[in-house]
Structure formats: structure tokens, C-alpha cells
Amino acid sequence: MSTLPWIEKYRPKTVDDISYQDEIVAVLKKIISNDTGEFPNFLFYGPPGTGKTSTILAAARELFGPELMKSRVLELNSSDERGINVIREKVKTFAQFTPSGHRSDGKSCPPFKIVILDEADSMTSSAQAALRRTMEKESKTTRFCLICNYISRIIEPITSRCSKFRFKPLSKDILIQRLSFIAEKENIACDRDTLVTLVNCSEGDLRKAITYLQCASRLKLESGCIKSSDVLEIAGILKDDVIEKILDTCSTGSFEKVEQCVQNLIFDGFSCNQIVTQLHDVLIERHDLNDAKKAIIFEKIACVDNDLIEGADEYLQLLDLLVLIMKQMK
């Protein structure tokens, strides 16, 4: 078995292989096919695992061919140093040399280079600021493609310089299609139920889904068949009855019991984030809470979600939330 992660092995090779992102694919195909070089600066944004990086890499490969890729494409992502000095030196130097309009095999190719700034939302705003005029001044020879999850972390003067494209979360059908394609290629038995569970666990993120599939296949190498429960376990998802039990504890109105429950959950190693998300999904459908109470609970959940990202303590956050739910359930 090859050791290459499946997300790399099955990364789309051409723009045509990109599923579901029709708008950007249409734009890129036009650029690739008629060589006009009308390649604007791009800004791709959207949730993880929806094809942003794959799209620009595939487009670059089609435009330049595999040989020129190295000299024509500068790819920087958040694992590279990208402070303001790197932008000033690396990007500026790369942007300033003038490429020719031909490949070594004599075929024509666009006379520009592409700078890909992947995960651009992790760049400091002064580093982003350093990009502004460079993007304009070098526009004769250089195009930029910025990629990020959160557009709000990109400063306005930069978004104003790019054609923005949002990558949509992939639909369930597409996810299932890609996953069963990979399962087939890898010779894994995987029934529809399992595929559906995989999809439900990964929230439109194909990378996550493929990774789960590969993990599960490693664990189940002997039996050769993957079941829904394997997927749930790998994804760290709580069973429905565990969530129900948490809510039952809240409805007893006893602080001690709630506290004990939180201790057990943390002890069992469930991630607080996962618990909160699943509580959210169950509570939305509960009819025994009126809207005023729901409003209070869901505002709290949104705040807890933020506090966790800012590094708050899991135990205290969960306790805080469950006590609030307890009060609303009275």
C-alpha cells in the first residue's frame, strides 16, 4: 500500500476534476483555453476542504505545464515565514523578473507568473498592506491568488484588488460520489450507510471525509469492510443517547449532578467543541423549550464557541453552558 495520503493522491489534476465550484471552474477554463492572459488577481475564500488550493494548483499546471510550474509559481502557505520582510523580499523579487511567452517544448504559455498566498488569513495586516502596490505595479508580469477561509481577515484594500470567488461547502451528493470513487479505487467495501455517516461527520469538508475514510480503512484492514460505527469512533462523535443523557441531567436542576456530568465527559476525552455542536443540533429541534429560552441558550452557545477558540478552559466553559441550559429548562 502506498504511503501517500489519499488527499494528495486524489487531489484533482485538472480544473475539470474540480467538482461543484462551477463559477470559478468556468472562469479558469476560459482563461486556459484561449490564452488571452486575462487572468485577474484572484481571492478564493470558503470553508476548508472545498477545493481552493487544488483549483489554483490545477489551473497553474494546465497553464504552464509540469516543467515550468517550479519557475512560474511561487506558493507560500502559513507554514512558510510570511512576515512583512518576506513579502518585501521574496515576493517582490519573484514578481520583478520577466517571464517569456514560451515553454521549452515550444508551446506558448501565458507570459506571467503566479504568486499563490495560501491561508492568507494568517498573514499579519502589515504584511498584507505590503502587498497592495506590488499587486498593481507588477501586474504586467505577475498575478496573485490569495486563498483564505475567512474573508473578513483580509484587509479591504486587498479584497478590493482581487476578483473574489467563494467556494461553497460541497453538497452531500458530491461528497458521496467522490468518496465512493476513492473507496472503489482503493478496493474498500463501504456501504451507503457508512458513506452517509462519513458525509454527516465532515460538514462539507472533503479533506476531512477522505482522511476519515483512510483512517478507517487502516484500522479495518483485516475485515476489509467499514461500518458506520467505525466512522463515528474515528471522528470522535458522541452517540445520540450520550447527548440525551446530558440534557436529562440538566433537567434535574441539580448543580451537583451537572458538575459530575461535565467531569465525566471531560474525563472520557470528548472534545468540548464537539459536545457543544451536538447539543446545538439536538436543542434546535426540541419543542419543550419556547423561543425566548432558545434565544438565550443559542446566544450562549455562540459565545462559548468563541471563547473556546480564544483558548478558554474547556471544563469551565462546558459547565457554564450546562448550568445556563439547566436554568432555562426549569
Added chain:
Amino acid sequence: MALPWVEKYRPKSLNELISQDSIIETIQRFIKNDQLPHLLFYGPPGTGKTSTILACAKQLYTPTEFNAMVLELNASDDRGIGIVRDQIMSFASTKTIFKKGFKLIILDEADAMTNDAQNALRRILEKFTDNVRFCIICNYLSKIIPAIQSRCTRFRFGPLSDDKMNFRLDHIIQAEKVDITEDGMKAVIHLASGDMRKALNIMQSTHLAFNKVNEENVYNCVGHPSKNDMLSVINWLLNDDFTTIYNRLIHLKTLKGYALQDIMTEVSRFVQMIEFPKKVLIHILEKLSDIEYRLSNGTNEKLQMSSLISTFIMARNMSEFKPKAITA
């Protein structure tokens, strides 16, 4: 080779610039009377600041003089105090073979300059007034120290007006043979909100993707919620129960691939058009800004969307709340 439209259609001369007439008139008068002061341009992106000064420079100097007489520094150049001292000083103090009056130093994107560097600039601004003019450009005036502000004549570049944008876009539409409808034009202008660069980028990418630039394609291309969808969203938020709103929003979001961030932008626009009592309006705006902040931290869209619903349910339960039907 074809350039991106924003560069291809960068105004080459001052009379091509739209909407900033009074600024340009004033500057032309300065030039004519040979009284050009140090300039400070500020304002939001894509309103013509860089274009204006480059067009001025083209008018002032012949192409052969250009390099010797104009120094352009921007945020991609290192602009610590050292640069200000060395590069600017040496450019400012060398004599040229050209007999023309003054040299021009353009400090674009000056909001990225350190305070130390700005302080070093104060003295230079005064010392070389005989033979050098500065043009300092920034988005945020507050990032420029007051001492520099007071040494320059300030010009604010406001967002471009809709009809002026329309006029300039028409010119480009003809040159590029863009197939655009009236509602398509409206959508481009609405989404650009006064930023010409944004307008050109939206138009170019829609034109590339669909050929026909109509309202639907524009919104599709940028993945921005359409007006009709937003009207439904607002109506749900003001009338339905929690679970129903949630399911409808989720459905709409996955169907159209909208980002919550963009929905939020439109919601806050709508909210200000509805005549809510002050107290209710304040509650809503405050909560919206909280959600916006949390989203920018990278929180889960689904969970944050529920708190958007919470915001409206709470508003509806306030004693001051009187629901009103809304149209357009």
C-alpha cells in the same frame, strides 16, 4: 498582453478621473500657479488616489524626466526610519540636469509607515520645500501623525457616486464589448459600494464566467446573497419561530452557498432601513457586531447563525417592538 481591467483602464490623465472633480480642479489650479503644496490624499480603496497622483506626475514631467524627478515608495518598500533618512534625503538633495522646478516624492500607502519614520519625515518636509513636493497617500487618516497632517494640504477621496461609476463603466463596457443588462449594472454598482476597483473586478469576473452580465450572474459570481433572498431572510427573522427560521436558513445557505458573513452584511443594511424603535435597533446592531466579531475569529458558522436568530427573537420580545411589514 491583456492586463486585468483595473490596470488596463487606470486613468492616464486627470480628466479621465471621475467623481473627484473639485479635488482635481484645485490641484490643477495649484499647478498652473506654480504653487503646489505638499499633498495628503486619504480615503477608502479604489477611489482614485494613486491614479490621481500618477496622472499629475505624467502631466508635470515628460517620460524622460520621469525617473529622475519622481520617486514612488509604497508599503512593499522597507520604510523604517533608515530609508526615510537615506533614500528620501539623497533623492531630495541631488541636483538634476532638468531645469524644471521641483521633484515629486510619492509615499503611497503611508499608513504602513512607522511613527519613527513619520517623525523623521517632518523635518524633511520643511527642509526641502524649495525643490521637492511630497504626496502622501493613505486609507486611514488616523494612522498619519498630526505633525505631518498639518504640513500638508489634505484631500479626502470619498466613495464614488453611483451615477459617476455608471458613466465610467459604460466606457469600459463599450471598449470590451461587455454584454450587460440594466439590472446587472445596478448589481455591480451596489456590490462595489463606491469602490471603482471592486466594480471593475466584479464586472470582469462575471463577464469571464458567464458572458452575460445580468443581476443573477453577478450575484452568482461573487456568491453574494441576492436581494430577493435577503427579503425572505428578513421576513423569516421577523415572523417565524426559531426552528423554522433555522431550517430555512440552513437550506438557503447550502442551496446557494452563501457565507454567513455576507448574509450579515445585508441584514445590517436592511435593519437600518426598517424603522425600528431606537432601543430595538441598538440591541440588534450591538448583537450583530458581536456576531461579526466572533465570525472573524473563525467560529463555527452554524452556531453563529443560531445566535443571529436569537438576536431577532430577543428583539421581537422587547416591549418596544412593533412589527411592521416590509417591502423592497
